[in-house]
Amino acid sequence: MRVARFADCGDDVSVLDVPPHESPEATLAAAQTLLAHSGAARTLVLADVFGATPSNVAHRLVEGTPARLLVGVNLPMLLRAICYRHEPLEQQTARALAGGSKACCKSVVVGHLKTRIPGKNMVKTEITISNKLGLHARASAKLTKLAGSFRAMCS
Numbered sequence: 001m002r003v004a005r006f007a008d009c010g011d012d013v014s015v016l017d018v019p020p021h022e023s024p025e026a027t028l029a030a031a032q033t034l035l036a037h038s039g040a041a042r043t044l045v046l047a048d049v050f051g052a053t054p055s056n057v058a059h060r061l062v063e064g065t066p067a068r069l070l071v072g073v074n075l076p077m078l079l080r081a082i083c084y085r086h087e088p089l090e091q092q093t094a095r096a097l098a099g100g101s102k103a104c105c106k107s108v109v110v111g112h113l114k115t116r117i118p119g120k121n122m123v124k125t126e127i128t129i130s131n132k133l134g135l136h137a138r139a140s141a142k143l144t145k146l147a148g149s150f151r152a153m154c155s
Contacts, residue, residue: 012085014038018054027057035061042089043067044081044096068093076103 016034018027035043045062047055050071062069068089070077077100084095 012040013082018057022053024053024057027053028060031057031061035067041066044085044089044093045069046073046078046081046096047071048073070097070100072100074100074103076100 014034016027016031043062043065045058045067047058047069048071049055055071058069058071061067066089070081070093077096080099081092081096084092087095
């Protein structure tokens with residue numbers, strides 16, 4: 001079991017490495033010791049994969065405490081958690097979660113171009129046709145042709 005501290009962050013950031021052969025009980029004991037030694041009144045715990053041993057141990061660690069847990073950590077989530085560590089815990093947690101989820105996107109290869117499809121971050125434009133009769137066939141065809149010339153998802 002390795003514990004690391006980051007010099008640039010003082011005592012604000014600690015890391016607990018969980019070796020694959022370590023029992024969940026030993027990992028929980030080490031995490032509880034680390035949490036007790038940090039002396040932090042507020043703690044944001046990050047774990048990698050939901051359902052894996054570190055995540056399960058982290059759930060047990062924060063149970064019944066004011067600590068918060070985010071699982072499925074990625075680099076943007078970690079960076080936000082560190083950058084906003086001086087904010088109130090609820091706000092820090094929300095910022096870390098938003099940073100992590102906004103960074104998730106699906107990449108697809110279209111021809112020779114790599115295109116990002118970022119889900120919630122996608123620019124969305126809604127067009128309202130105010131004509132009670134809707135669009136005429138020619139105008140509808142022109143709009144469809146124009147929209148089709150862009151890399152976009154239309155629904």
